[in-house]
Amino acid sequence: MTEPLAEHCYHCGLAVPAGVNYSQMIGDKLRAMCCPGCAAVAATIVGSGLGSFYKFRSAPNVLVNETSLEQYLDWDIPEIQNEFISENGQGQQSIRLFIDNISCAACTWLIEKHLGKLTGMESVNVNGTTMRAEVIWNPEQLRLSEILNAIHQIGYIASPINDSSDIPEIKDQTRQLLLRLGVAGLAMMQAGMVAIALYAGSFQGMQQEWQTLLRLVSLLFVTPVVFYSAQPFFSNAWRSLKMRHLIMDVPVSLAISLAYIASLYATFQGAFNASAGNASGEVYFDSISMFTFFLLLGRFAEQRIRHKNLLSLNRGNRLPPVTTQVFPPEHYSFEQSEKSARGEQSARSEISARSEISARSEISAYGAVIVPIKTLMKGDFIRVDSGQTIPCDGIVESGDTQVSEALLTGESNPLTKQPGDLVYAGTINGANPLVIEVSATGAETKLSTILKLAERAAMHKPRWASLADRVAAWFVGALLIIASSVAWYWYLHDPDRALWITLSVLVVTCPCALSLATPTALSVASSVLRREGFLINRSYVLELLPTIGRIIFDKTGTLTEGNLTLLHIEPAGESSSGNGSINTQQILGWAATLEQGSQHPIARALQQTVAGHIEQQQVVTGCGVSGLIDGDRFALGNPKWVAEIAGIELSDSREKDPLLTKGIEIGLARNGQWIARLYFGDQLRESADPAVTELRKRGLSVSLLSGDPSPAAAEIIQPLALCDYQFSLQPEQKLQTVQQLQAQGQSVLMVGDGINDVPVLQAANISVAMGQASELSQINADVILLCNDLRALPRAIAVAAKTRRIIKQNISWAIGYNLIALPLAASGYVPPWAAAIGMSASSLIVLVNALRISRGLRN
Amino acid sequence: MESLYLLIPISLVFILIAIRVFFWAVNSGQYDDLDSEAERILFDEEDDLSNLE
Numbered sequence: 024m025t026e027p028l029a030e031h032c033y034h035c036g037l038a039v040p041a042g043v044n045y046s047q048m049i050g051d052k053l054r055a056m057c058c059p060g061c062a063a064v065a066a067t068i069v070g071s072g073l074g075s076f077y078k079f080r081s082a083p084n085v086l087v088n089e090t091s092l093e094q095y096l097d098w099d100i101p102e103i104q105n106e107f108i109s110e111n112g113q114g115q116q117s118i119r120l121f122i123d124n125i126s127c128a129a130c131t132w133l134i135e136k137h138l139g140k141l142t143g144m145e146s147v148n149v150n151g152t153t154m155r156a157e158v159i160w161n162p163e164q165l166r167l168s169e170i171l172n173a174i175h176q177i178g179y180i181a182s183p184i185n186d187s188s189d190i191p192e193i194k195d196q197t198r199q200l201l202l203r204l205g206v207a208g209l210a211m212m213q214a215g216m217v218a219i220a221l222y223a224g225s226f227q228g229m230q231q232e233w234q235t236l237l238r239l240v241s242l243l244f245v246t247p248v249v250f251y252s253a254q255p256f257f258s259n260a261w262r263s264l265k266m267r268h269l270i271m272d273v274p275v276s277l278a279i280s281l282a283y284i285a286s287l288y289a290t291f292q293g294a295f296n297a298s299a300g301n302a303s304g305e306v307y308f309d310s311i312s313m314f315t316f317f318l319l320l321g322r323f324a325e326q327r328i329r330h331k332n333l334l335s336l337n338r339g340n341r342l343p344p345v346t347t348q349v350f351p352p353e354h355y356s357f358e359q360s361e362k363s364a365r366g367e368q369s370a371r372s373e374i375s376a377r378s379e380i381s382a383r384s385e386i387s388a389y390g391a392v393i394v395p396i397k398t399l400m401k402g403d404f405i406r407v408d409s410g411q412t413i414p415c416d417g418i419v420e421s422g423d424t425q426v427s428e429a430l431l432t433g434e435s436n437p438l439t440k441q442p443g444d445l446v447y448a449g450t451i452n453g454a455n456p457l458v459i460e461v462s463a464t465g466a467e468t469k470l471s472t473i474l475k476l477a478e479r480a481a482m483h484k485p486r487w488a489s490l491a492d493r494v495a496a497w498f499v500g501a502l503l504i505i506a507s508s509v510a511w512y513w514y515l516h517d518p519d520r521a522l523w524i525t526l527s528v529l530v531v532t533c534p535c536a537l538s539l540a541t542p543t544a545l546s547v548a549s550s551v552l553r554r555e556g557f558l559i560n561r562s563y564v565l566e567l568l569p570t571i572g573r574i575i576f577d578k579t580g581t582l583t584e585g586n587l588t589l590l591h592i593e594p595a596g597e598s599s600s601g602n603g604s605i606n607t608q609q610i611l612g613w614a615a616t617l618e619q620g621s622q623h624p625i626a627r628a629l630q631q632t633v634a635g636h637i638e639q640q641q642v643v644t645g646c647g648v649s650g651l652i653d654g655d656r657f658a659l660g661n662p663k664w665v666a667e668i669a670g671i672e673l674s675d676s677r678e679k680d681p682l683l684t685k686g687i688e689i690g691l692a693r694n695g696q697w698i699a700r701l702y703f704g705d706q707l708r709e710s711a712d713p714a715v716t717e718l719r720k721r722g723l724s725v726s727l728l729s730g731d732p733s734p735a736a737a738e739i740i741q742p743l744a745l746c747d748y749q750f751s752l753q754p755e756q757k758l759q760t761v762q763q764l765q766a767q768g769q770s771v772l773m774v775g776d777g778i779n780d781v782p783v784l785q786a787a788n789i790s791v792a793m794g795q796a797s798e799l800s801q802i803n804a805d806v807i808l809l810c811n812d813l814r815a816l817p818r819a820i821a822v823a824a825k826t827r828r829i830i831k832q833n834i835s836w837a838i839g840y841n842l843i844a845l846p847l848a849a850s851g852y853v854p855p856w857a858a859a860i861g862m863s864a865s866s867l868i869v870l871v872n873a874l875r876i877s878r879g880l881r882n
Numbered sequence: 883m884e885s886l887y888l889l890i891p892i893s894l895v896f897i898l899i900a901i902r903v904f905f906w907a908v909n910s911g912q913y914d915d916l917d918s919e920a921e922r923i924l925f926d927e928e929d930d931l932s933n934l935e
Contacts, residue, residue, distance in 0.1 A: 050934035078934055079925050128918035132925045151918030198908050205904045213897060233883060240890055244897075327916075 032057035034065045034178070036083030049074055060088045064178035073136050073177075079129035087124070090175035095168035097346045098183065102395050104167055107183035115145055117159040118167065121184040122174065125154050130179070137177050141165055153193070153334050155184065193330050200255075200326060204319045207252040210244045211312040217241045218309035231293065238290040241308035249283050253315045255322070269499040271538040275318065277503075278529045282307040285526045305523060305854070310530055310862060317866050318538065325542045328549050329562070347399060347414050348391035348406040350458070403461045407452045415464045419444045422457035426450050427624065429579045429586075430777040430797050431470065432730045436687065436705075437587075437624055449778055449797070454623045473754050476782040477803060494537070494834055502532055509849045524851045530858045531848040532841045536865040540833030543873035548826040551877045556794070556810025557819045564805050566830075567789055568823035570770050574718055574816070575761065575783075577775035578729035578736060581793055582743070582813070583705040585776065587624045587687070590704050595697040610699045614691055617648050617659045625689065625703055647689070655693050662690035662700065669695045707739060714813035715743045721817060728757045730779050757783040774808070774816070775800060791816070826876055833869045840865045 030039050033047070033054035045056035047065040056062040064087065068076055098104055108116050125131065131149040134156065138147040143164025149156045158170060167183075174181040217237050224234055253276075260276040263269065286306040391406050396414045399405065404420060407413050413426070425437035428450045437453050440446055446459060448468040465471065509528050513521035545566075549559050559565065576582050592607045611629070616637050618626035640650040647660010649668060658665045666672065669692040687703040718725050727748035729736055736750050749760070761783050764771050773780070773787035776796035781803050784790035792804035794811045801807050808815055844861055847853050853861075907913065 052934075074934075075925070079921075128921035129925065131915075131918045132922065149918075150915045152915045194914060198913070201908050201913055202905060205908070206901065209897060209901060209904075213893075233886070236886065236890075240894075243894070 030055070032061050032086075033077075034061040034084050035086040037086060049077055058086065061086060061178075063089050064176065067176045068133065068137075068178075071137055071140060073133055076129055076133045079132065080127050081129065082126040084126065084130075084178050085124040087175065087178050087180060090172055092168060092172045095171040095175075097393075098167045098171060100346060100393070100395065103346065104183070107185050108167070111159070114161070114163075115159050116162050116167075117157065119184050119190070120156045120158060120171075120174070120181040122149065122154055122156055123180040123182075125149075125151055125179065127151075133177060134174060134179060138170065138173060141169065141173055144170075152331070153190065155190070155334075156181070193334065196326065197330065200319065200323050203252040203255070204316070204323055207248050207312060207316040207319055210248045210252075211309075211316045213244045214241045214309045214312045217244070221306070235290070235294045238286075238293065238306050238308070241306065242287065242290055245283070245286075245308040245312050248312045248315050249279060252319060253279050256315075256318070269496045271495045271499065274499050274502050274529075275538060279311055279315065281526060281529055282311050285522060286311070305527075307526070307530055307858075310858065313863055317863070321539045321542050321546075321870075324546045328546050328553075331553075346393050347396050348408075349394050349399070350391050350404040350406065397465075399461055399464050401461055401464065405459050405461060407457045407459060409452055409454055409456060411452055413446050413448060413450050413452055413457075413459065415448050415459075415461045416468045416470075417446055417459035417461045417463075419446060420458040420460050422455055424455040424457050425453040425624070427453055430779075431473075432777075432779055434579070434731050470778060473778055473781060474799065476754060476758065477785045479782075498537060498838070505845065505849075506532075513851075520851060524849065527851075527853050527858050528845065528848045531844040531853055531861060536837035536840065536862075536869045537834065539866055539869050539873075540837055541830050543870055544826050544830045544833060544876060547873050547876045548822055552815075552819055552822055555815050555818055556808060556812060557815045558807040558809050559805070560807065561805040564789055565823050565826055567770070568772075568820055569827050571723065571772045571789060571820070572769050573724040573726060573764060573771050575726045575728055575771060575773045575787070577773075577777065577780050578727055578731055578740065579705060580776035580796070581774050582711045582727065583707055583739060585705065585795070587628045587703045588706045589628050589701060590706060591702045593700045593702070595699055607699075610691060610701075613652060613657055613693075613698075614659055614689075614701060616652055617650055617657055625687070628703060656695075658690075658692045660689060662688060665690040665692050671695055671697060705739060707742065708811070708813060710813040712742055714816055715745065717814065717817035718820075719744055719746075721820060723820075728752055728760055728783070730754070730757070730777070754779045754782050758786055761786050774813075822876065829872055829876055833872055836868060836872070837865060 031037065032039055033049065034056060037057050039045075039055050039057045043057065045059060045062040046053045047056055047062050047069065048054075049065060049069055054065070056065060061084075064084070068074060104118075108118050110116055122134065125134075128151055131151045134149050135147045138144055138158065141160075143161040145159040145161060147156060147158050160170065171181050171183075217240055221229075221234065221237050221241075223229075224237075256272045256279065257276045259270065259272040263273060286308055289306050399415055405414070405417070409424065419440050419442050421442055423441050424439075426440045426446055427437045428434050428447065430451075431447055431449050440457070445462075446452075446457070448463075448470045463469075506525055506528050510521055510525040513524050545562070548565050552559060579585050589611075592610055594607065594610065615626075615629040617640070618629050619637055619640070636652070638651040640648065642648045643660070643664070646664035647658060649656070649658040649660075651657070658669050671692060689701045689703065691698045691701065715725050724746045725744070727740060727743075727745050729748070729750050730752050732751040737748075740748065752760070757780070761771055761773065765786070765788070770788045772789040772791065773784055774791040774793070775781075775784050776793040778797050778799055780792075781800050784792065784800055784803050789806065790804040791806040791808055792800045794807060794809040796804075796807075806819075840861070844853065844858075848858070912919075
């Protein structure tokens with residue numbers, strides 16, 4: 024007996040779609056799997072004896088597609104791998120890989136164990152913080168493609184990465200700050216211990232000799248704190264003063280250095296006057312070390328989040344494809360007599376030169392040579408297989424296929440491309456292999472023109488000064504003025520006490536709490552949002568979010584899934600006899616079986632329901648597919664074509680739903696009888712409607728700017744409560760619309776995914792790219808919505824509003840505390856121990872308040 | 883109270899040792915991965931799938 028299957032995938036935690044039946048034995052139970060990808064990964068993990076991973080992991084894994092070694096073979100080509108690989112003396116090669124989807128510590132364990140089992144593997148070292156792996160292997164026994172594929176087999180995507188400049192810098196910065204923090208922490212504990220003795224002494228009385236000794240000891244502890252740990256504050260303050268600009272580090276440095284000098288003076292004055300017994304002045308060694316430690320702790324938390332975002336932003340090199348198949352002219356000339364004759368002379372010599380460079384490049388079937396894309400030239404003939412990204416602009420030479428231009432233009436339905444049609448770099452060939460004559464590469468492609476537009480847009484992006492910076496400049500100025508007037512007043516009235524009172528003013532008002540107020544709140548909020556799948560790349564996002572008045576969505580791939588899905592099945596009417604017993608499950612099974620093995624977008628929409636075996640499969644491009652299943656003859660495709668080959672009449676669709684009739688309509692016939700019509704189209708994301716409703720509820724305007732010219736576009740967004748929408752927009756028009764809104768004083772947040780959205784993302788006050796968006800839009804976006812769940816957007820706005828509230832509370836607390844403490848200190852009523860307690864307590868309150876952001880958001 | 887003249891230098895020596903060890907640990911990369919190293923000790927070597935929820 025099998026256990027009743029749970030409805031969530033054991034591997035990735037997603038819901039298992041109805042009618043899907045994958046499972047894997049893990050431990051003593053059969054576990055449900057949502058897709059062949061997860062099932063294959065789970066099988067590999069259990070099969071290689073690493074099943075206890077499922078016991079160790081603390082977060083579900085991320086779903087990946089099934090893999091094949093072919094997908095990584097390009098990485099074995101020397102020109103491509105060379106810039107990533109380094110050799111050591113013993114003939115071993117090493118590479119750094121970015122590993123996507125590492126979610127917990129057990130992932131690093133699993134990857135190290137699994138790779139360690141490959142023959143020829145020397146060492147694997149996975150770092151969960153940086154999401155990078157250092158791999159060393161023996162190239163005689165193991166190839167790079169096999170390593171990348173092995174990582175994919177256990178559910179992670181690895182891509183070679185070349186961040187030689189970033190990583191050591193980040194590592195150095197982290198180590199530096201950690202060392203400074205450690206020194207400050209140790210010194211703080213020691214100085215604190217000594218301070219207890221000193222405070223006790225000042226209450227109960229203490230001999231001058233012992234007081235001086237204890238002060239000297241704490242001086243010894245605190246000196247490295249001032250000269251080593253606090254050094255970044257001094258250099259920042261100095262840099263900002265040189266730029267005639269006041270930042271928080273200025274009063275921080277001032278307080279630390281003045282307190283240190285004054286305590287030094289008090290200590291030695293006490294030592295020399297010990298015999299006289301009239302030592303004056305106080306020491307602030309414990310306050311200095313505690314103050315420095317708290318501030319460094321805040322900086323450390325802030326830096327860790329900044330580095331983590333930086334590291335996950337640089338996701339390695341996986342722009343596919345890195346190679347393409349070029350036809351040497353002599354192989355292609357028989358089909359292409361006229362055109363190749365024109366450029367044959369030059370083209371031939373170039374291609375033979377390139378073949379020599381790539382000594383190991385393989386000759387594929389069809390006589391094409393595999394070369395890296397960067398060597399491609401105008402006039403070359405290249406072959407693009409189905410499912411591949413087209414690497415350049417060009418004219419279709421032969422082939423008949425459907426190309427998805429969704430990323431480039433926002434058009435949701437695949438376009439038919441036949442000889443003579445133009446195709447563009449960055450679009451994806453859907454159905455059949457194509458031969459293309461290259462007309463533009465690199466900087467001349469349509470893709471690059473859009474990117475240049477983006478660069479110009481970025482220059483006009485509104486600037487934002489953070490609240491903390493504005494408050495800081497004002498606060499610092501006021502503080503310096505007050506401190507100097509206090510010093511001046513006491514100098515006139517009681518010169519002996521002037522220094523000590525001024526110092527207590529500086530220590531009491533020390534902007535520790537104020538300088539922690541913003542960074543702590545922002546750090547907590549960023550890490551809360553990262554867990555929600557809302558990855559913030561630019562620091563100003565959180566402060567800017569609550570000021571946003573208008574949210575603009577792109578359609579294809581943002582509000583919608585961005586690929587074809589089955590929307591509806593309409594079984595043929597009961598009037599046709601004998602069809603009454605057919606259910607949708609059977610229809611789906613047949614349709615999927617007919618499309619088996621095809622790369623067509625419709626086949627991909629159906630692939631999860633394959634249930635049978637097809638014979639005599641015949642695919643007619645642009646029309647459909649026919650074949651025998653269990654002896655019955657089926658035809659699936661364009662209803663006109665199906666009617667023709669099945670010899671039946673074309674019946675009208677009974678569906679009156681405009682949304683369906685404007686999508687793609689497919690007919691299914693069995694043995695000369697209609698069975699069903701299937702409707703395909705792009706589908707709204709499940710999260711789109713609740714997200715838009717929630718945003719409207721918050722009083723925001725929500726608009727749609729789509730590049731999609733197809734009539735279905737307007738229908739599909741009908742259920743959403745949008746304020747306004749525009750279709751068929753060029754990237755320039757989208758940009759203009761946003762810039763007009765900004766000129767009217769509106770703050771705009773743009774959510775997009777495609778390359779056509781890059782310029783408008785650059786112009787928006789805040790830009791959000793979807794997690795599955797093109798790499799280009801992700802690099803240019805302020806935020807990446809890793810979870811692809813649009814509901815994260817209103818949640819982020821809520822968190823940002825809460826963060827803003829907390830920052831304001833923190834700042835008003837810090838300022839309020841200073842307003843009370845300052846007059847007391849200025850009039851000379853604050854002893855050093857009270858100053859120290861006040862300072863630490865106000866910092867702690869600020870820290871604890873910042874932690875409140877993460878509370879109450881989990882539901 | 884004279885014992886302080888002995889005890890304080892001893893504590894100083896210990897602090898110096900602690901700081902040296904800390905510097906060595908950080909510079910040899912032991913703190914480079916603050917996320918996964920802490921849990922590594924919990925992962926068994928042999929594959930044991932009992933008590934899997």
